[in-house]
Amino acid sequence: MKLRFWGVRGSIPAPGPETIRYGGNTACVSIQTRAGGLVILDMGTGLMHLGNALLAGTLTAGPTSDAFRAGRGAATILLSHTHWDHIQGLGFFTPVFVAGNSFTVWGPGGSPEVLEEILEGQMDPNFSPLQTLKNFSARFDVKAAPLDAVFSAEGLDVVARPHAHGATTALAFRITERGEPGRAARTFVYASDVGQPEDRGPDPAAIAFYRGADVLLHDTTYRPADQATRRNRGFSSYEDAAAAAVAAGVGRLVTFHYDQDYSDDEVDDVVARCRRSLDDRGGQAIGLVPAREGDELEI
Amino acid sequence: MKVRFWGVRGSIPVPGRATCRYGGNTSCVEVRPKGGAPIIIDAGTGLRRLGKALMEEAFGDGRGAASILISHTHWDHVQGLPFFSPLYRAGNQIQIFARERDTHLEAVFSQQHGAPYFPVPLSAMQADMAFHALTEGARFELGRAKITSTRLNHPWIALAYRIEVDGAALVYCADTAPFTDLLLGTEFVVQAPSLDAPLPPDTAAELARMRAGVIALAAGADLLIYDTQFTLAEYRLRPHWGHSHPDDAIAIARAAGAKRLCLYHHAPMRSDDDNDAILATYQGVVAQTGDRFEVISAYEGLELSLGDE
Numbered sequence: 001m002k003l004r005f006w007g008v009r010g011s012i013p014a015p016g017p018e019t020i021r022y023g024g025n026t027a028c029v030s031i032q033t034r035a036g037g038l039v040i041l042d043m044g045t046g047l048m049h050l051g052n053a054l055l056a057g058t059l060t061a062g063p064t065s066d067a068f069r070a071g072r073g074a075a076t077i078l079l080s081h082t083h084w085d086h087i088q089g090l091g092f093f094t095p096v097f098v099a100g101n102s103f104t105v106w107g108p109g110g111s112p113e114v115l116e117e118i119l120e121g122q123m124d125p126n127f128s129p130l131q132t133l134k135n136f137s138a139r140f141d142v143k144a145a146p147l148d149a150v151f152s153a154e155g156l157d158v159v160a161r162p163h164a165h166g167a168t169t170a171l172a173f174r175i176t177e178r179g180e181p182g183r184a185a186r187t188f189v190y191a192s193d194v195g196q197p198e199d200r201g202p203d204p205a206a207i208a209f210y211r212g213a214d215v216l217l218h219d220t221t222y223r224p225a226d227q228a229t230r231r232n233r234g235f236s237s238y239e240d241a242a243a244a245a246v247a248a249g250v251g252r253l254v255t256f257h258y259d260q261d262y263s264d265d266e267v268d269d270v271v272a273r274c275r276r277s278l279d280d281r282g283g284q285a286i287g288l289v290p291a292r293e294g295d296e297l298e299i
Numbered sequence: 300m301k302v303r304f305w306g307v308r309g310s311i312p313v314p315g316r317a318t319c320r321y322g323g324n325t326s327c328v329e330v331r332p333k334g335g336a337p338i339i340i341d342a343g344t345g346l347r348r349l350g351k352a353l354m355e356e357a358f359g360d361g362r363g364a365a366s367i368l369i370s371h372t373h374w375d376h377v378q379g380l381p382f383f384s385p386l387y388r389a390g391n392q393i394q395i396f397a398r399e400r401d402t403h404l405e406a407v408f409s410q411q412h413g414a415p416y417f418p419v420p421l422s423a424m425q426a427d428m429a430f431h432a433l434t435e436g437a438r439f440e441l442g443r444a445k446i447t448s449t450r451l452n453h454p455w456i457a458l459a460y461r462i463e464v465d466g467a468a469l470v471y472c473a474d475t476a477p478f479t480d481l482l483l484g485t486e487f488v489v490q491a492p493s494l495d496a497p498l499p500p501d502t503a504a505e506l507a508r509m510r511a512g513v514i515a516l517a518a519g520a521d522l523l524i525y526d527t528q529f530t531l532a533e534y535r536l537r538p539h540w541g542h543s544h545p546d547d548a549i550a551i552a553r554a555a556g557a558k559r560l561c562l563y564h565h566a567p568m569r570s571d572d573d574n575d576a577i578l579a580t581y582q583g584v585v586a587q588t589g590d591r592f593e594v595i596s597a598y599e600g601l602e603l604s605l606g607d608e
Contacts, residue, residue, distance in 0.1 A: 012344060012382050015314035015323025016599075024314025024323065045311060048567070082415045084378070091374075092311050092567075118415050126372045126400065126407050129454045129541065131487045166418055233418060260347075260382075293315075 007046020023293025026085035037154030047089030071100025076153035079107035101138035166234025210248035238274035252287035306345020322599025325375035346379030361390025369397035371457035391426035399432035449512035451475035453541035467606025478510035488539035517555035
């Protein structure tokens, strides 16, 4: 699996000279599978740039881009939850305007009808000139992610689990690329927008869900002092992320979903403190990868 | 009055190196009559920073009052509202003006500001909020400022506003298509129509009325802020998107006798260098045609003084 970060910011896009190193776009991560498949995590404003790169051929040279340009492309989108910063790129994702392309969205809530209605709400004529999802040219199937079974996304095995996100929940995804002779299976966990309403330490069920992952991408919205005054918003601090990574014995930890008010220098500080927190907790062997727009990560 | 641009971008915010100078935030302009409460036009993502600045003033103590004029409720004109800090402080008074809809305006705004899209519902805002539905052509006063409005040519219909105070007039025209090729309303236009086909007489007359309304609104304006999301070539490919281009904006400014034209609502993928080039081109055009108005281009942080300060 090869990850690429298209949007790493939380809550609302944060343009400006002070955010250009980490990037100001909201949540979107792509996974290119070894077999050439494309899985997309969340649909923040980063999705527009992913779509443009896909059609321009700068994401993957060769078959994938050709297919999306010719209307023969297919991809799976895993949606953690429907807060704006996770869906606001959808109307600007140009491959949905190419007839013949096909997208499957697996999202939260347990009901495909309800989820589709929520996504329709974003296209309501009061808010969007598109007026309805039905004006997409591509096929766009909305499905409810099962919570008790493995499902398949472009050949990857996916398990979804609702995590506390303040007063509500967001899905975390555990994604495994199966091994083959001479190559071990690899597991990536995406856990953005997780945060308990009170400080109760790591959630044992969540730790079990992360256990042994090669890479854990975990919400690191806040420094602890900022989290303390905004606990009800349902985001993690870098301390929460480091504690989870050590408890679950993961290989590498990716920081993600930085607060919209943090400058690049402040995010540098979050990353440095996260490294120290891992070390202090006995996680010296855990690699730390700060998510930055445009960066790739091979798993 | 003082005018400050907090968001100048159309459609979607675009962070990144290529947009740092003009800025990547969506539509938001602050107008400050001398000694008066702020009048804010549009609530795109630029509103977040404006809200932080206001919290340094009376709004931080819950003693602030502001009016927000919404051109229309497309995302790029309202998506900053849930991040407007003064709403979260009791005592502040925020009134929102927008064109009337079939449903109550508060219901329209509640739809974006609450579950399942945002963690905090609009009803939980601490500030006093009031919503005022405007009919087309509405005229009203905010303190000493006189506000007038007219309809624009945009899908689901947008309003242009004129603010007159301190001996000067500012006119805000976003979002609108030119008034020559296609009448945009509540119908969804699937495909770009042929621009060479003659218009039905009713449509042509309606567009002509709308154009006359905009020219009257902008008459003698000290500053005309105009939707120039497209170049002329781009407009010809997407006339049904409801945006204009500098050639059309210049024609309107000329007809209205405006004193300064400000290019605004820049396309998301337009880089700073692209915007520089467009500005230079049209400053050249205006120099050649002998027009008396100046052409400028909006960027985040641009501050202008109009009339008596």
